[in-house]
Amino acid sequence: MRWLPVLPAETGEEFSREGQPGDAPAGEGLLSEGACDEHSVRADVEAAAGAGIDRRVYFEVFGCQMNKLDAELMLGVLNENGYQLTDHPSSAGVILYNTCAIREQAENRFFSKLGHLKKLKGERPDLVIGVLGCGAQNHQHDIFRRYPHVGIVCGPGEFLRLPQLIDEARSQGQVAALDLDTPVRFERKENLGPRPRHAFVSVMRGCDMACTYCVVPRTRGPEVSRPVNEIIEEATVLAASGVKEITLLGQTVNSYGKRLAPGRRIGLQHVLYGLNQIDGLERIHFITSHPRFMNPDLIEAIGSLEKVCEYLHLPVQSGSDTVLRRMLRSYTMDHYRKVIDQCREQVPGIALATDLIVGFCGETDEEFAETVKLVEEVRFNGAYIFKYSERPGTSAAADLQDDVPEEVKRERNQVLLGIQKRISLEANSESIGQETEVLVESLSKKDKTRWSGRNRKHQIVVFPSQGDEDLVGDLVTVKVTEVTPVVLVGERPGKGS
Numbered sequence: 001m002r003w004l005p006v007l008p009a010e011t012g013e014e015f016s017r018e019g020q021p022g023d024a025p026a027g028e029g030l031l032s033e034g035a036c037d038e039h040s041v042r043a044d045v046e047a048a049a050g051a052g053i054d055r056r057v058y059f060e061v062f063g064c065q066m067n068k069l070d071a072e073l074m075l076g077v078l079n080e081n082g083y084q085l086t087d088h089p090s091s092a093g094v095i096l097y098n099t100c101a102i103r104e105q106a107e108n109r110f111f112s113k114l115g116h117l118k119k120l121k122g123e124r125p126d127l128v129i130g131v132l133g134c135g136a137q138n139h140q141h142d143i144f145r146r147y148p149h150v151g152i153v154c155g156p157g158e159f160l161r162l163p164q165l166i167d168e169a170r171s172q173g174q175v176a177a178l179d180l181d182t183p184v185r186f187e188r189k190e191n192l193g194p195r196p197r198h199a200f201v202s203v204m205r206g207c208d209m210a211c212t213y214c215v216v217p218r219t220r221g222p223e224v225s226r227p228v229n230e231i232i233e234e235a236t237v238l239a240a241s242g243v244k245e246i247t248l249l250g251q252t253v254n255s256y257g258k259r260l261a262p263g264r265r266i267g268l269q270h271v272l273y274g275l276n277q278i279d280g281l282e283r284i285h286f287i288t289s290h291p292r293f294m295n296p297d298l299i300e301a302i303g304s305l306e307k308v309c310e311y312l313h314l315p316v317q318s319g320s321d322t323v324l325r326r327m328l329r330s331y332t333m334d335h336y337r338k339v340i341d342q343c344r345e346q347v348p349g350i351a352l353a354t355d356l357i358v359g360f361c362g363e364t365d366e367e368f369a370e371t372v373k374l375v376e377e378v379r380f381n382g383a384y385i386f387k388y389s390e391r392p393g394t395s396a397a398a399d400l401q402d403d404v405p406e407e408v409k410r411e412r413n414q415v416l417l418g419i420q421k422r423i424s425l426e427a428n429s430e431s432i433g434q435e436t437e438v439l440v441e442s443l444s445k446k447d448k449t450r451w452s453g454r455n456r457k458h459q460i461v462v463f464p465s466q467g468d469e470d471l472v473g474d475l476v477t478v479k480v481t482e483v484t485p486v487v488l489v490g491e492r493p494g495k496g497s
């Protein structure tokens with residue numbers, strides 16, 4: 001059962017997003033979805049004809065890739081218990097939202113949606129409405145009070161109990177499940193994601209860091225890594241089922257391995273070496289890395305393993321040491337620049353993406369100028385640029401003043417956006433005339449006469465479709481003929497246009 005609709009690779013071509021990323025794994029490419037994008041991905045229709053209404057689920061997912069993978073795991077467990085998806089709330093006996101706490105605007109839109117369900121619940125008292133994920137964890141004390149028609153509040157630690165929680169909500173009215181210490185079972189029996197040849201695989205959960213703007217440690221708990229062999233086994237099963245590309249997910253994916261084997265240093269590179277051996281698997285990515293945990297062993301693995309792609313998403317957040325200190329990011333610009341240099345030395349042609357927050361508490365013109373300088377100097381291939389917005393439950397909200405005026409945030413956002421667009425266009429232009437290997441994802445959303453996919457540097461590539469050919473999941477060579485800041489346009493050699 002495939003359930004999330006295929007999002008064409010060029011979905012969301014913005015460079016700029018509001019809110020702050022919280023290092024949540026970024027979207028699917030250099031310039032597409034933000035670290036916590038505002039797209040609400042609606043569950044696709046799985047004909048629910050055979051199921052009674054109490055077993056029909058309407059499901060929406062908000063936020064980062066981690067949330068989308070959690071949604072896959074939830075769907076797997078619901079499926080095992082006889083639930084089927086439906087495409088409209090009015091035909092569902094259970095309505096579930098897997099929420100995100102990172103972005104204020106997305107959160108407001110979600111709460112407005114939740115308010116509108118009150119009428120439906122009034123008409124159908126048996127309806128179970130569940131709020132899941134980081135938003136549920138972060139607003140656990142408010143949801144039942146503000147939305148008494150909600151039956152389930154369930155954080156990211158307990159979602160595998162969903163079938164039981166639905167039963168309890170039916171018999172008791174309301175049930176909360178917010179324990180973050182319950183071990184989460186990661187593996188699924190099949191890839192339920194939107195792209196048949198691509199799968200996300202979680203290597204860890206939670207985060208041990210304390211960035212002052214971020215709610216993640218509060219909503220997902222401390223870091224827990226999966227054993228290496230368990231990850232390799234899951235990836236082997238996925239590859240055997242036809243998956244060609246795997247993206248490893250973790251809040252700070254490159255700190256992977258902590259506490260796994262006392263006395264031994266286990267790192268993400270051990271996972272990469274294992275995955276590189278798997279037959280059928282062609283490409284490996286990992287998101288999102290923390291600058292503090294980039295280390296020579298990992299960089300060497302990226303450079304030397306042929307299946308590990310030449311792409312690194314390394315959120316810097318600010319180019320100013322003083323702002324980084326207020327954010328408690330635990331690295332300096334000196335360290336960040338050294339890491340970038342090492343990556344470029346050891347991984348020739350590596351594409352670098354970053355996240356930037358403008359207008360963080362107390363950010364002066366001089367501090368912002370340091371960010372501009374960094375962007376000009378590093379020349380990232382892509383950047384997700386966020387205007388800071390205060391999030392409840394963070395230490396910045398408690399201890400720092402959100403004192404940069406909105407118009408200044410907007411202006412800084414525009415300045416960085418303009419610079420990054422120019423740099424991305426210049427970088428992409430270097431590809432003109434070159435051939436690039438593309439994993440085809442779907443027909444282009446904007447132009448159904450073109451295929452859309454990504455190359456190893458995670459750049460979006462579109463090229464003409466011909467006749468009835470179905471290239472979804474194929475690796476094809478495309479010669480780049482023109483570019484925009486976010487898309488490479490080309491044609492297959494020998495196929496014409």
Ligand code: SF4
Pocket residue numbers: 021022023024207208209210211214215216217251252290
């Ligand atoms: S606290 Fe963790 S998840 Fe949040 S921004 Fe910092 S490193 Fe990323």
